[in-house]
Amino acid sequence: MTGHNPGMNVTGHTRRPASIRDVATAAGVSYQTVSRVINGHPSVKPSTRERVLAAIDELGFRRNATALALASGRSRAVTVLTANTTHYGYASILQGIEEAARAAAYSVGIGVLESAEEPAVAAEVQRAADTGGGLIVIAYDPAGVRALGAVPAELPVVGVVETPASPPGPCHHTPACPAAPCTHSRRAGRKPEYIQYEGLRPAHREHAPDAAGPALRADDGSVAAGPSGDRPWVWTDDREAAYEATRHLLSLGHETVHYVAIPSSTRRTSARTTGWRQALKEAGAPEPRPVQGSWGPAGGHAAGRRLAEDPAVTAILCGNDDLALGVLRALHEAGRSVPGEVSVAGFDDAPHSAYLTPSLTTVRLDFTGLGRAAFALLHGVLEESAQIAPHPVSVPELVVRESAGPPPARPTRP
Amino acid sequence: MTGHNPGMNVTGHTRRPASIRDVATAAGVSYQTVSRVINGHPSVKPSTRERVLAAIDELGFRRNATALALASGRSRAVTVLTANTTHYGYASILQGIEEAARAAAYSVGIGVLESAEEPAVAAEVQRAADTGGGLIVIAYDPAGVRALGAVPAELPVVGVVETPASPPGPCHHTPACPAAPCTHSRRAGRKPEYIQYEGLRPAHREHAPDAAGPALRADDGSVAAGPSGDRPWVWTDDREAAYEATRHLLSLGHETVHYVAIPSSTRRTSARTTGWRQALKEAGAPEPRPVQGSWGPAGGHAAGRRLAEDPAVTAILCGNDDLALGVLRALHEAGRSVPGEVSVAGFDDAPHSAYLTPSLTTVRLDFTGLGRAAFALLHGVLEESAQIAPHPVSVPELVVRESAGPPPARPTRP
DNA sequence: CTGAAAGCGCTTACAG
DNA sequence: CTGAAAGCGCTTACAG
Known part of the structure; x- marks a missing residue:
């Protein structure tokens, strides 16, 4: 009983949410075993698993996400950094990210870049970094581009960019770093659509600390040095x-x-x-x-x-x-x-x-698809196990309506 | 050294962010003293405070928000539950909330209520509750209304509602619970605008467990039982x-x-x-x-x-x-x-x-102002110290433009 | 297959 | 004014 959070109130109802210790007591096991059950660890006797599951159900136990994050270092969270949340394109990308994040049981946070000034942008990036998890920055404007550039190298991030730093082309795998998988550019249909470059996984970053990693090497062998640096990105053409x-x-x-x-x-x-x-x-x-x-x-x-x-x-x-x-x-x-x-x-x-x-x-333009793709890419960077399913973004499509037609029969110019 | 997070890499650069222990070592004090400094505790000798501050600066220390949340039980986070993020009104409320939250150094999360079905709504509320902090629910639609109703009583929440549960009127303070402050309805200008009812602070909830607290008692003494239950809310008229x-x-x-x-x-x-x-x-x-x-x-x-x-x-x-x-x-x-x-x-x-x-x-309609007001209200519920500054939301204003005029001179009806 | 220990980075009493 | 202890609710090795 710590004083500020008593376990029970006068009516005897549990106030504080049940912890794994509570579940352990109820199930007659140690709390480590409860941890094994909620993590799907295989080596648990079926009968004890049953008892634990029953206790979980009875107590309405939910694993504390904060404690999980602190103890494990992983957080199943993504925060979106953007200069705007209401314009159609921005709002739709955000919607797509949220959709995909929700499906993957990630929480999503937003941080608005109100100013494009360097100090303000840096502060906002720091704030986002403080909340833990991965970052997606919408780099359609100067504030976003700067934010993407200001993300510390050790943080997992993907950029939604206007233009890739290098002309799109097949990735050149670097033999020196065999563990860094590289997703080849994917095109749906004839037209270029969007390309996903998969960044180096954090564990392998130290092998290729140079600004332009293998994923940024263009067709002609030139090394790109665009606004998105060496971070993975998504884009529409x-x-x-x-x-x-x-x-x-x-x-x-x-x-x-x-x-x-x-x-x-x-x-x-x-x-x-x-x-x-x-x-x-x-x-x-x-x-x-x-x-x-x-x-x-x-x-x-x-x-x-x-x-x-x-x-x-x-x-x-x-x-x-x-x-x-x-x-x-x-x-x-x-x-x-x-x-x-x-x-x-x-x-x-x-x-x-x-x-x-x-x-x-x-x-x-398929902005929500772009948002989903951005999340999928980040998810892949964050979790070794997560496989980056080819996430189709539909090709930009001309929609012909009433506002365009032939010029006036007799040209108005002299 | 835990293995998954070594303190240094080969080049000798610090990998893991500095902790208060690192700062303490650098400043030659105990880590508790560092904690006092970053929390602005008064009883710290100015000279040691200086040294600690210098160490913080040198190491680029940032307090770990996850650990803070776990240890203190407070989290400076708000998550917005909404059925939509792209429609003008919803998006603008979200924008207003984010603005105010950022100013108060709160992180903001969003959760989209994709379905209005009870189980899906409950799951989404749970997810939001899991991330910790306070909740703001946009209850302009059935999904939002259900979500607001599904928020467990012990969670701090404010609703952005279409209509208050009871006809707006002055609050009746309940003498039985003198510690529960009650913010009187505030009107800007002549017209009714929006009313903030301040809910009971968590500490006093147990004194008034009945569904309709004092804040919901209407002018005529009747007890309202509207969609927002006994939670604080904001609205536009x-x-x-x-x-x-x-x-x-x-x-x-x-x-x-x-x-x-x-x-x-x-x-x-x-x-x-x-x-x-x-x-x-x-x-x-x-x-x-x-x-x-x-x-x-x-x-x-x-x-x-x-x-x-x-x-x-x-x-x-x-x-x-x-x-x-x-x-x-x-x-x-x-x-x-x-x-x-x-x-x-x-x-x-x-x-x-x-x-x-x-x-x-x-x-x-001033949706961003409404969002800011919602956050201010939540902030007041979350932090005793935070004073709810009267947060003006501008009065709805008729904007006359071209689409309306007199009816046709000769009525078209028979 | 299961338990006891140590630790994540902080805060909150408790000593001195 | 400052330090040593216990704890937040989990996970990750380490024993058995």
Whole structure:
């Protein structure tokens, strides 16, 4: 009886939850035997196992997760570090992680990166590290990228990244470290989809302390040094998706396609921007300057106002659906009809996009699948026994709706 | 050296994080003294405190949260139980909770109630209880309401509820339990907003084991037996907000207002439905049957199609903005102009609502403020020292935009 | 197959 | 003001 937590109250009901000692007493065995039973240890006589199980049931025993974590050093917990929890993509990734974590009996915590400043990010990473378990960081923005970089090497982490550090290609297994398994890039269908690189298991880290491990060695033998360092990651091929969307707009007859960009995770140009640019180049279309947007509709609205002033603009690709919503609104305010005069396409296929007027042509991305894949990867790093089942993430898919069509019959440009 | 966690690696760097014993050795004191320093205990000689602090800094010591939780029984953690993490209201409440929790150095976990079936809900509550700390349950739907009801009495929990169990009114302090403080209902401004009832602190629970504690005794002395039982809760006054929105539509000249409902948290009619009905009654307007919707735009679309067929319908209030989006789309498909022929109003003021065409008249609700308030309340229950600062949640506010206007000059009804 | 010991990293009384 | 002891509820070797 420690005073602050008496075992019983006046009515004689147990107050403090039953411990393995309570179960042991009830079953007439030592508490070590109870431990064996709850851990599925094979060497327990069936009859005593029965008695223990009965006692567990009777007392409503639940193993104390805190004590388990302290004694064993493992914690069956994952915390998600992210700059945002409400935008469609972020929220869906979080949802996918939670789903998979729940299925694996992991608890999931979240930590929001409110600032992208280095000290604040470091503090948030520390906080997450303090709670124990593994980390998943959504590195779609500068705060996330910095957080991923600030994770101490000994912590198990997987990044959800915008672009892998190295061009995707088959892994080169390093003979020097035979114990480090390497998951080859997996592609579902023809198109590149997402690639899982399995990081080195903690036990083998010491064999390959250099920044770019074997999993990061690209096709051509060059060593990548991207934002995600040597940590395992998952991603969707945004570049490819933007490429397809731009080609679709071009195929409708537009001379070129303007682009309203989401903020990039790094100083360099984003994957979506790259894909858009590539399609333009291949088609020999003029390449307008991308308009910088934000994440929300307000940014799209501002960008749309500027674009609406230029009569030469007949097609606009937006970095996400919220941006597209703002663009649509700005075009409406400017009296330019969609898709009659201007075509608009988005990115993500957020839940509201199908119900807009006009409904939005966009690219569907499987964010929840991405979240599940991220967890599966982390799970594999955390538990030797957990096998990383190939976790399919569906390929980005162009969804054609009302907001994009052929350009005006008689071009408005002089 | 336990084998699975050696203190050092080959290069001589510390692998295992520093413990208070390491700090004690470095500072030349006992580890109990280190404990005193990190806990801000007053009786430590300034000079030794200095030395300890220096050692802490040098070793990069961070107190192990798991050990702290096990030894002290307190855990500075909150887990949020919710049926959904992506809808605007739910996601925003979660955001508010996380914000406040982070400021208080609490970790936040989430558990999704995927099913509303009793066994699944109970299992999820158990899982959340296992992780330790306090609970916040979003009880806007049957799954959440059941979860709130399934929380064991000894666990600290606050509910975010649709409607308080009893009509809001001043608390009746119970002289029999003088130690149980009771926070009086707080109103910001004229309109009812949200009320915080502070539950009994754990230490005093035994004095009032009856289901309805003093905090639940309503104005008239009747004892409430609502969905949230005797737990503290927070809420926004949806009834009042729906009442105002309906009155606004009526004031525009509509003969009556149709209603597309979100699912209710209980079998009884929802707070929003009640407010709508009350406004109609007061105005002597005919009361159409509410159309049952879901949470998303698809439900609104289905409801909108039916309402579009009835030429007598000139005004539609929707249970949330996503529903309104679907209704808007259905009206457009049916060739009925908004607001020319039909007026539409939503609920929530989701981020996209201002950018729709027509932009949506709606009621702005402060969900993040509600989340912060929920955490503040829990914090007060968890820590004697934590003072529950009056945590203002802004009053629901009608936002008038383009989607609602006067009815057609010549009524379309026969 | 099962029990007794030591330990995970802390805190909380209890001594001095 | 500071140290030595016992304990939180488990697990992991170590005996038998």
